[in-house]
Amino acid sequence: MPEPTPQDQMARMITGYWISQMVHVAARLGLADHLADGPRTAEELARLTGSHARSLYRLLRALASVGVFSEDGDGRFRPTPLGDCLRNDVPGSQRAMALMMGEEHFHCWGDLLESVRTGQTAFDRLYGQPIFDYLAEHAEQAEVFDAAMTATHGRETQSTLDSYDFAGIHVLADIGGGNASNLIAILKHDPEMRGILFDLPHVVERARPNIEAAGVADRCEVVVGSFFDGIPVEADAYFLRHIIHDWDDEKAGLILRNIRRAMPGGARLLVVEHVLPPGDEPSFGKLLDLTMLLLPGGAERTAQEFEALYQRAGFRLTRIVPIDGDLSVIEGEAG
Ligand SMILES: C[S@@+](CC[C@H](N)C(=O)[O-])C[C@H]1O[C@@H](n2cnc3c(N)ncnc32)[C@H](O)[C@@H]1O
Numbered sequence: 001m002p003e004p005t006p007q008d009q010m011a012r013m014i015t016g017y018w019i020s021q022m023v024h025v026a027a028r029l030g031l032a033d034h035l036a037d038g039p040r041t042a043e044e045l046a047r048l049t050g051s052h053a054r055s056l057y058r059l060l061r062a063l064a065s066v067g068v069f070s071e072d073g074d075g076r077f078r079p080t081p082l083g084d085c086l087r088n089d090v091p092g093s094q095r096a097m098a099l100m101m102g103e104e105h106f107h108c109w110g111d112l113l114e115s116v117r118t119g120q121t122a123f124d125r126l127y128g129q130p131i132f133d134y135l136a137e138h139a140e141q142a143e144v145f146d147a148a149m150t151a152t153h154g155r156e157t158q159s160t161l162d163s164y165d166f167a168g169i170h171v172l173a174d175i176g177g178g179n180a181s182n183l184i185a186i187l188k189h190d191p192e193m194r195g196i197l198f199d200l201p202h203v204v205e206r207a208r209p210n211i212e213a214a215g216v217a218d219r220c221e222v223v224v225g226s227f228f229d230g231i232p233v234e235a236d237a238y239f240l241r242h243i244i245h246d247w248d249d250e251k252a253g254l255i256l257r258n259i260r261r262a263m264p265g266g267a268r269l270l271v272v273e274h275v276l277p278p279g280d281e282p283s284f285g286k287l288l289d290l291t292m293l294l295l296p297g298g299a300e301r302t303a304q305e306f307e308a309l310y311q312r313a314g315f316r317l318t319r320i321v322p323i324d325g326d327l328s329v330i331e332g333e334a335g
Helices: 007-012 016-028 043-050 053-066 095-109 112-118 122-127 131-139 139-163 181-187 200-212 249-262 284-294 305-312
Strands: 069-071 075-078 173-176 196-198 220-224 237-241 267-273 314-322 327-334
Touching: 007 314, 016 053, 043 053, 043 200, 043 327, 053 095, 069 131, 095 122, 095 139, 095 284, 112 122, 112 284, 131 139, 139 181, 139 200, 139 314, 139 327, 173 181, 181 196, 181 200, 181 220, 181 237, 196 200, 200 220, 237 249, 267 284, 267 305, 267 314, 305 314, 305 327
Parallel strands: 173 196, 173 237, 196 220, 237 267
Antiparallel strands: 069 075, 267 327, 314 327
């Protein structure tokens, strides 16, 4: 195979969203779940999903051409290992991510030009309110958001446990811990540890049954509130994964100062975020940074930017422990 030319590579970049929208529609229609019990034709799937059979066939054929499904000689489709990731009920399911990325995120990315011109978030412009207020009013989207966080960040918990030593942490507070899947996994990993989940009221209501079902309710406290109003939580470590990047320096500083105010002597701050590498180095964080511009109005940061942010909020950045790629634990203590 000859090396793709710059024109080939650019054409692939330009049409990249075709595939992400194909995957989104497959997720919306639940195609992978409908195929879980065996292969089906496009006509059968069209009946099950209320779709137009010929158009659905064209979508399935295109998805099969990129490895998501495969078509047999009788025109029946089955999922491949890639397609199985779109099932609802499988460990590591990516369905919620595909749902979320193809809806609010897709619309906001369509407005990137305006955000680059003005520096304002696309979400507030398109939906008339900040994303976390919108989620509080839209239960279905909020549930998808929580599940998408687990889909995209779920495997980071194990890498964090593998890379960062939690010894000496008897009480861990997960600030903005969402549906509690991260805290549950950490508590299961260390049966002696106690946990505190802190998040907004509608989020913790969805998290409570997960904590019960995981059998850790006896060592997991749930505290409800907004981290801008105060964080009335005493712990040995304050764990914030993908929280600080949602906010500009002013709001991120307010969250950190509220932790600084609440934390007992000797407690640690553990922020898990991408630390942007310098120069042209490829980095998922550099792409995610634009999502932060478009949706919540935050930013990914460099090591120097974290250091300055910590200092302004009364912390000393003690070390940066890499977890996976440019994702790291940015450890701090009162300073
Ligand atoms: C990007 S998600 C990260 C979730 C989780 N930490 C993870 O790594 O998957 C941001 C979280 O911050 C929570 N959040 C947003 N605004 C908040 C506020 N004012 N007070 C407390 N939590 C908030 C959201 O409900 C959500 O669970």
